[in-house]
Amino acid sequence: MSVQIRRDPAATWTAADVTLAEGEMGCESDTGKIKVGDGSLSWTKMGYAAKTVWLFGGLTRGFMSGGGTEPSPAPRTRIDSISFASDGNATADWGDLTAVSNEDQYGFSSDTTGYASGTWGLYKFPFTSANNIAAVPTGSDRYGTTGTYSKDAGYVYGGQPSSLNNMSKMPFANETKGIIPALVASGGSPAFLQQHSSVSSPEYGYIFGGSNAAADSINTIERWPFASDDAITDQGDLAAGTNNPSGTASETHGYALGGERAPNSSSNTDGAMYKWAFASTGNAADIGNLTLGRIRATGISSRDNGYTGGGYRGASNNSALLASFDKHSFASDSNSTTVGSGIEGGTGKRGASGQQG
Secondary structure, three states: OOOOOEEEOHHHHHHHOOOOOOOOEEEEOOOOOEEEOOOOOOHHHOOOOOOOOOOOOEOOEEEEEOOEOOOOOOOOOEEEEEEOOOOOOOEOOOOEOOOOOOOOOOEEEOOOEEEEEEOOEEEEEEOOOOOOOEEOOOOOOOEOOOEEEOOOEEEEEOOEOOOOOOEEEEEOOOOOOEEEOOOOOOOOOOOOOEOOEEEEOOOEEEEEOOEOOOOOEOOEEEEEEOOOOOOOEEEEEOOOOEEOOEEEEOOOEEEEEOOEEOOOOOOOEOOEEEEEEOOOOOOOEEEEEOOOOOEOOEEEEEOOEEEEEOOEOOHHHOOOEOOOEEEEEOOOOOOOEEEEOOHHHHOOOEOOEEEEO
């Protein structure tokens, strides 16, 4: 059984000033704050509940950090910033990482800080001020993968070097990484997995797509509980094996976007958009298409929309880098639209890590 809480932006709740029934909950979708009705007081007269719902998406802006070029990957250190308040081009107003790998970095976000990593280190930057990038002493232990996170910690599975088949976890409180032995995915066959993507619900982390030791494209979606970190289990399947997809997430659903379709080939660029529910296990459904196929694009989530930026078109399209980014609404199942450009100053990049704050 699942419970659906009423959700609307804070301004909508205030304007309507409804009276919730006794025990009925209402959530501000843009702040995560909750009020519990008593059957008599209107919304504006009630206080917030002591606990709020943690949400994956950011409130004000998204970031695409580092990455590489195509066809001969060269490292990029720029942190591109995208505003969630209005559509428009990406800007380079957040600074530069000190050093990165050429592409396929992983990243995650705490409530206040973005983390970007690659072969050469782990770096962090605050969401409230630009040009304030610092190295994290724990460093980086892998590449060729993506990261996701809970309210309290960042997670990254698989990748290289040495065909890793384990999960690394970094609590935001101490920024010290450690391996979680119980978290081993089954989709890799063997469990080694790379070039996949990942997102989070309030309760679970998800990994999907990617390739295994045989270089096959994977169609599985798997998840693990943040409360216990005790096992990775099957969520369902994508409609086809997909390598190098990007991912976004609302409070209730995960999305797998673009990538390369099986057989694993950069000539087989995929622009499909798949969606699955967090409330129960089951396969993902095809809900539409990106404006064009993107490989190694960066996925970013606000509270109301998902963004897919950069990447490249694949060998069948002259491996062209992309500087544009698409937006898709979480409120309806429909194709994405292009809402901006300017990534890496207009030259584009691929394999950048995504953060949202």
